[in-house]
Ligand SMILES: [Ca+2]
């Protein structure tokens with residue numbers, strides 16, 4: 001077995017210009033764990049390479065959600081000598097890992113695809129990731145350990161998610177940790193690796209977010225507020241209900257009773273879940289880095305368990321996709337990863353201009369509901385699991401309507417039930433199947449209002 005070599009070419013910028021740009025960006029926006037041009041939409045801008053001009057990187061079509069371009073790196077193709085470095089590490093593209101140091105936990109994800117020259121050889125073609133540094137003569141160097149030299153996905157002609165979480169160690173004093181990416185072909189194969197959407201986050205704590213959203217079930221357009229009937233009736237639990245509903249953990253967030261005494265625009269409507277994801281190009285196929293069970297106010301502010309502060313996550317700075325979940329709404333996730341750190345960033349899921357994930361056909365659907373000039377999370381997802389693909393169903397096995405009838409006893413459709421229940425779609429504290437303000441009609445309305453077999457597909461993670 002011999003190793004093949006991938007060669008790359010810096011195409012759009014000179015090294016000096018790239019370095020100047022990085023320095024300027026770092027100063028301008030307080031760069032932390034942020035890669036420049038992580039999706040190769042500007043070619044190799046922001047990326048550096050050890051190779052000379054004229055070698056083999058090109059650009060190819062991107063995966064769904066990856067923009068229009070990906071980096072396509074040649075393996076085994078007439079490599080110039082300066083593309084070789086010590087230890088036979090093949091040439092790679094690289095960027096500094098701003099803010100990272102020994103002891104830093106690093107989460108990295110990227111989309112990877114193998115393109116073997118001979119069909120069927122894809123199992124031997126994959127991406128390689130190195131966390132290292134440039135030595136005194138400008139060559140690649142790396143320490144041993146989990147963060148050093150990693151096979152990073154590929155092996156398939158389909159786009160797949162490569163990911164790594166590790167702790168940096170062995171970096172000499174004074175060097176800048178660098179992320180290097182390239183390809184690797186084994187077993188006498190030739191080909192390319194395609195790479196896109198390289199995302200990075202650092203571990204730690206204290207990352208903050210000020211998100212805003214509307215829950216459609218509680219939203220009252222005439223008031224431009226959500227109703228807080230659950231709070232007013234004393235029905236909101238002091239312990240987060242989400243971990244049991246979403247069947248994950250650890251959760252355990254609690255609130256003090258005084259938080260639920262606040263009235264007016266900042267009154268608490270309910271619990272929600274906010275999640276930080278890395279590297280998705282399809283909903284349901286991303287890497288969950290951190291989550292927090294939080295509260296949502298009548299005016300849409302999503303706040304931490306004190307009822308007023310931005311939500312704080314148990315992770316460090318990074319380039320995240322933010323998702324919001326609620327126990328009887330469809331989740332939503334924004335498309336363009338944003339930089340989050342210890343200074344709260346605002347993200348408004350009510351804004352029409354915010355791009356949110358949608359699946360490719362045949363499960364493409366509006367990720368949010370349009371209400372006048374604003375956007376809400378779709379209500380009526382009473383059963384968060386149920387029928388597949390996940391979504392809001394009115395009929396069939398695992399639909400979201402039957403749980404309403406079951407909640408009120410399953411016999412008399414005119415019965416009602418007071419309390420904190422997922423079947424209470426409009427969040428007024430009463431589960432109701434027929435009559436004025438019932439919870440069933442909203443489901444029919446949200447699947448389109450015409451055909452009861454229509455489905456509103458979930459576009460969330
Ligand atoms: Ca791209």
Ligand SMILES: [Ca+2]
Pocket residue numbers: 380381382383384385386387390391392393399400
């Ligand atoms: Ca459902």
Ligand SMILES: [Ca+2]
Pocket residue numbers: 423424425426427428429430431432437438439
């Ligand atoms: Ca209700």
